[in-house]
Amino acid sequence: MNYKRHLVIASALVVPVTVIAYFLIAISYKLPFQGSAEAVKIDVMMQAHFVLIAFLFSLVAVLMLYGLVVFRRREGDDGDGDHIHGNTTLEILWTVVPLILVIGFGIWGVNLLNELTDAEAKPNQLLVHVQGQRWSWNFSYPELGVNAPANERAMVREVDDPNDSNNIDLILPVNRPIVLEMVSIDVLHSFWVPEFRVKQDLVPGQTTYLRFTPTAVGNYKLGCAEICGGRHAYMMATVRVVSEACFDQLVVQQLPLAEADASCQYEAMPNYPDSAK
Amino acid sequence: MRQLRILFSLGIVWALIGQAAGAAAGLFLVRAIRAAANLPPSAEAELVIAAMFSVFGSLLFSGVLTDWLKWCVGIETPLRHGDPDGLPAWTRYFSVDYNHKVIGIQYGVTSIIVLLVGGILAIIFRLELSWPGEQFLTPESYNTIFSAHGIIMIASILLGVGAMVNYLVPMMIGASDMAFPRLNAFSYWIAIPSAILIMAGMVIGDGWETGWVGYPPLSTIDGSPLGTQLFILGFYFNGFSSIAGAINLLVTVMIMRAKGMSLWRMPIFVWAAIATSLIQFTATQTVGAAQLMVTTQRVLKLGFFDPTFSNGLGWPAGDPILYQHLFWFYSHPVVYVFVLPGLGIISELLPVYSRKPLFGYKWVALSSLGIALVGFLVWAHHMFTSGMADVLRIPFMLATLLVAIPTGVKFFSWVGTIWGGKVTFETPMLFVLGAISVFLIGGLTGPILGTIPTDLHLHDSYWVVGHFHATMFGGFVFPFFAAIYYWYPKITGHMYNERLGKIHFWLMTPGFWLMSLGQMQVGIWGMRRRIYDYDPALGIEFTHALITLSALIIGWSVLIMIYNLITSSRTERVAAINPWGSRSPEWQVPSPLPEFNYYRPFEVVGEPYDYGVPGSVYVRDVPAAGD
Amino acid sequence: MSAAATHHDQAHDHADEHGHAHVPTYLETLRANRLGLWLFCISEVFLFVALIVVRFALWGNTRPELDQALGLATTSVLLISSYFMVRAEVAIAHGDRDKFLNSLLVTFVLGVLFLVGVVGFEWGLFGITFGDHELLKPTDGAFGAVFFGMTGIHALHVVSGLFLILMVYINGRRGGYSTERHWGVEACAIYWHYVDVVWVFFYPILYLIGTPVH
Ligand code: HEM
Ligand SMILES: [Cu+2]
Numbered sequence A: 001m002n003y004k005r006h007l008v009i010a011s012a013l014v015v016p017v018t019v020i021a022y023f024l025i026a027i028s029y030k031l032p033f034q035g036s037a038e039a040v041k042i043d044v045m046m047q048a049h050f051v052l053i054a055f056l057f058s059l060v061a062v063l064m065l066y067g068l069v070v071f072r073r074r075e076g077d078d079g080d081g082d083h084i085h086g087n088t089t090l091e092i093l094w095t096v097v098p099l100i101l102v103i104g105f106g107i108w109g110v111n112l113l114n115e116l117t118d119a120e121a122k123p124n125q126l127l128v129h130v131q132g133q134r135w136s137w138n139f140s141y142p143e144l145g146v147n148a149p150a151n152e153r154a155m156v157r158e159v160d161d162p163n164d165s166n167n168i169d170l171i172l173p174v175n176r177p178i179v180l181e182m183v184s185i186d187v188l189h190s191f192w193v194p195e196f197r198v199k200q201d202l203v204p205g206q207t208t209y210l211r212f213t214p215t216a217v218g219n220y221k222l223g224c225a226e227i228c229g230g231r232h233a234y235m236m237a238t239v240r241v242v243s244e245a246c247f248d249q250l251v252v253q254q255l256p257l258a259e260a261d262a263s264c265q266y267e268a269m270p271n272y273p274d275s276a277k
Numbered sequence B: 001m002r003q004l005r006i007l008f009s010l011g012i013v014w015a016l017i018g019q020a021a022g023a024a025a026g027l028f029l030v031r032a033i034r035a036a037a038n039l040p041p042s043a044e045a046e047l048v049i050a051a052m053f054s055v056f057g058s059l060l061f062s063g064v065l066t067d068w069l070k071w072c073v074g075i076e077t078p079l080r081h082g083d084p085d086g087l088p089a090w091t092r093y094f095s096v097d098y099n100h101k102v103i104g105i106q107y108g109v110t111s112i113i114v115l116l117v118g119g120i121l122a123i124i125f126r127l128e129l130s131w132p133g134e135q136f137l138t139p140e141s142y143n144t145i146f147s148a149h150g151i152i153m154i155a156s157i158l159l160g161v162g163a164m165v166n167y168l169v170p171m172m173i174g175a176s177d178m179a180f181p182r183l184n185a186f187s188y189w190i191a192i193p194s195a196i197l198i199m200a201g202m203v204i205g206d207g208w209e210t211g212w213v214g215y216p217p218l219s220t221i222d223g224s225p226l227g228t229q230l231f232i233l234g235f236y237f238n239g240f241s242s243i244a245g246a247i248n249l250l251v252t253v254m255i256m257r258a259k260g261m262s263l264w265r266m267p268i269f270v271w272a273a274i275a276t277s278l279i280q281f282t283a284t285q286t287v288g289a290a291q292l293m294v295t296t297q298r299v300l301k302l303g304f305f306d307p308t309f310s311n312g313l314g315w316p317a318g319d320p321i322l323y324q325h326l327f328w329f330y331s332h333p334v335v336y337v338f339v340l341p342g343l344g345i346i347s348e349l350l351p352v353y354s355r356k357p358l359f360g361y362k363w364v365a366l367s368s369l370g371i372a373l374v375g376f377l378v379w380a381h382h383m384f385t386s387g388m389a390d391v392l393r394i395p396f397m398l399a400t401l402l403v404a405i406p407t408g409v410k411f412f413s414w415v416g417t418i419w420g421g422k423v424t425f426e427t428p429m430l431f432v433l434g435a436i437s438v439f440l441i442g443g444l445t446g447p448i449l450g451t452i453p454t455d456l457h458l459h460d461s462y463w464v465v466g467h468f469h470a471t472m473f474g475g476f477v478f479p480f481f482a483a484i485y486y487w488y489p490k491i492t493g494h495m496y497n498e499r500l501g502k503i504h505f506w507l508m509t510p511g512f513w514l515m516s517l518g519q520m521q522v523g524i525w526g527m528r529r530r531i532y533d534y535d536p537a538l539g540i541e542f543t544h545a546l547i548t549l550s551a552l553i554i555g556w557s558v559l560i561m562i563y564n565l566i567t568s569s570r571t572e573r574v575a576a577i578n579p580w581g582s583r584s585p586e587w588q589v590p591s592p593l594p595e596f597n598y599y600r601p602f603e604v605v606g607e608p609y610d611y612g613v614p615g616s617v618y619v620r621d622v623p624a625a626g627d
Numbered sequence C: 001m002s003a004a005a006t007h008h009d010q011a012h013d014h015a016d017e018h019g020h021a022h023v024p025t026y027l028e029t030l031r032a033n034r035l036g037l038w039l040f041c042i043s044e045v046f047l048f049v050a051l052i053v054v055r056f057a058l059w060g061n062t063r064p065e066l067d068q069a070l071g072l073a074t075t076s077v078l079l080i081s082s083y084f085m086v087r088a089e090v091a092i093a094h095g096d097r098d099k100f101l102n103s104l105l106v107t108f109v110l111g112v113l114f115l116v117g118v119v120g121f122e123w124g125l126f127g128i129t130f131g132d133h134e135l136l137k138p139t140d141g142a143f144g145a146v147f148f149g150m151t152g153i154h155a156l157h158v159v160s161g162l163f164l165i166l167m168v169y170i171n172g173r174r175g176g177y178s179t180e181r182h183w184g185v186e187a188c189a190i191y192w193h194y195v196d197v198v199w200v201f202f203y204p205i206l207y208l209i210g211t212p213v214h
């Protein structure tokens, strides 16, 4: 049996299949809109994982299918296959190569995580207090001494989920590092805005933090990502990333929406991920 | 009259009666004591004691404790074996029996029944999720159903693992039974009342809403439904089954192997069974402790996980995250309990259908142990967003990534086994190949969850749902079905219907790919886990409809298998002794095997998978009688 | 029906329509039983270590005020009981049945005393306090939970140990054990020592380590 030749052919097939597989993944698993600086960095790593998945999938799938076709039993042949017990070089190869890959991803992961969780105060950063309870969210700005304004969304906005019982929006200024300081008064909850890519649980009895910098003006959806009972699915709120000027009007000065600049209205802002797809 | 006599000779009937009687006794006892002590009635306390009594009642009435109770008072009891006296032979499958093959079948059939229950629940909530908006469930019933689906499927998997391990290991190593046959029966018969407790939790006390993980404070907070308690206790008692079964298996393999069967000459499945048992008999204890703590917190207000306690003296309060550590210290390793036996089946069957030795036997064997051991060091990767310290997150991330290596070894060994072989594609082999393809999807989607930065997006999303369904289907469901088809002729003496088997395969495999790939897609687009309704703005409606459709296809295909299994045993298709040309000892003797597996003891004289060496055998009869 | 008796002096294999059954000798059974019991002990280690981890996670470097004299007393009682258990086992191995039974009885009584100390006094079932501090209540946050949890689980093991001792005593009086064959005694002794050793860890962890908070 000429294994070398088969191996060469199969390996040659792995390359185009990897490309096709990656292409399919890239179009079917398109990540949501990048709404934060963190999303950009995390997506690089996501894509690297996708490449790896495409490659390893193709490697195993091609070798497997190739083997099944080439080494299928022919009509009338009822002998056994070749008597091969194994190959130590190969075994070491497929232990060590993945090990190197894994170490690479490990180091990358550690560095990126350190960047994402860097607790050093940044100039211009904004502290927001988040309180989770069954089944709604509350936001306030301790440094500004104000609560997030109750919204008048029912009047101004139809983009919203009718079941969303939250009546307070989280309003954030664009391009400013945000630090969420989060508490829960009953059970576990979790803060997740898919466009921001980061997630953090709210734990009763302790304060947890989440750091990110929103980079695009728009309306986003916040959903609770940790099962918290009956209406967990509807524990949502709108996150409005607005210009510094709008932030000043809506939060710092607490102007009613109607009196604020037209560019601060809901309709004036794009909705994600709708517009992303 | 005779029918009635037979009915009331069945252990399962008595187990159910015993469970009801135990529950009633427990309920009455608590009411009486509380009334006597002038305490207000407590539904929670009644429930806990009734549940505990019900398990004991079930065991007592089924008869699985009888021998032991007799020993306690000094009566020696011979080990009963063979068909029951004066009753049809089939009744032994419904009663306490000490034969490992009977117990294996009992486990297997129960596993499939429980699988159907869990599957029906899945179909129900998948229908709810087919479209956004509220369909026909309430949020509360939705929560109960998906939670029950999770834990019931886990119960089914543990039963299925019990089936494979029990039936196959003694047979493969040439033992006439397990080391402790009575303990073996106990392991099975305690799984029944536990499963019933879990299912009862859905109906009694408004179900529960915590998912299979049961995180406090949701599982302990005031006003959380009583069903939570039944689920926790069912989970807890099931642990006894795991621990007892695993100890039994380890002893069996340690001391009852046939002459000449050194560790490196055991069938590869036995290695997988060892690795599985090592996990089961240790890690199960910690989740048991966690369940007891939740129970005491609910009933007696012990504040293990209650962060709100304060008495002004600076005394410490409880910590909800502590539960997650105890829970995942078991529940991560247990995912390997689910898959290692299945991966063992893949490695066991591939050489037979490829007519070629297993590639890198020692590496495959050691990779099972490696997965089991590394599996103990990665539990907190389920808690990357829980709020634990970064000094903990990082080592767990690194350890998690390491698991990929022994997993990779298995894949490459499987490919290596096929290359150079002469492969045929009977139904069991198809399921083995399906298992590899599905497990590949599951394994490849793991590392992206293992690196924390990417997990921050994917955690508690449908990506995780897709990932673990792929691992469990690829690592358990597909190989389990492969094993059923493969050993069916040995078990029944009849051949299954090949055409139906192939139809089953060609429905289930693409159906499954569609389902898990779809789940991952909606997950990455922002679909949260465990939600009853989703935001149409995510643009995931079409995929959700597809997922539901594929769930239905999978469901139907399983029904085809069950039909096949039931009808084939009644047909004339008598199977050959060794239809697959396997070298394994059980295939060298006529089907079905006798009570004690072999008519003569055998000794191991060759390698288990030496296909392609003319004239070589794995086992041969020990020449003379006696030891 | 051919019944395979559990006890055979010689390894005796029988073959009939049921196939070949290897009937284990007493020594083979003994080996299996020993292995099984030790595996069970290892399994339980995970339970007790889990409890200890919970103690350190929740209490950290603190502990509640407990009655030191009582703690020392119960610990000593349990340790002494282990001595009598050894004595019982040695006695049966030498065929001294009276000594065996008496020692077993003493072990049992000491075990009960231990329970009276921990469950009776320390848990406050009798409502008696010795020192000037109040009794700990189960609902006292992490202090109550861990203390009652750990002593409770341990007490459950002591109770089951006592049950075993009782069984062995009853069987022993009937002459159920001989110099060569007394696996029941051995198992009971191993279990009892095991439960004792667990307490040797629990005692300092609950009573001695950390600074008391008033
Ligand atoms: C390449 C190897 C694997 C890696 C790196 C890996 C990694 C992970 C990670 C990090 C999570 C947590 C995801 C999250 O909640 O954010 C996870 C979840 C899960 N994994 Fe894996 N995994 C691997 C293989 C497996 C295998 C073989 C199984 C076997 C059944 C498995 C079963 C599960 C299950 C059941 C969950 C979800 C548990 C739950 O939250 O309910 N994984 N995996
Ligand atoms: Cu929530």
Ligand SMILES: [Cu+2]
Binding pocket: B331, B332, B335, B378, B379, B381, B382
């Ligand atoms: Cu895990």
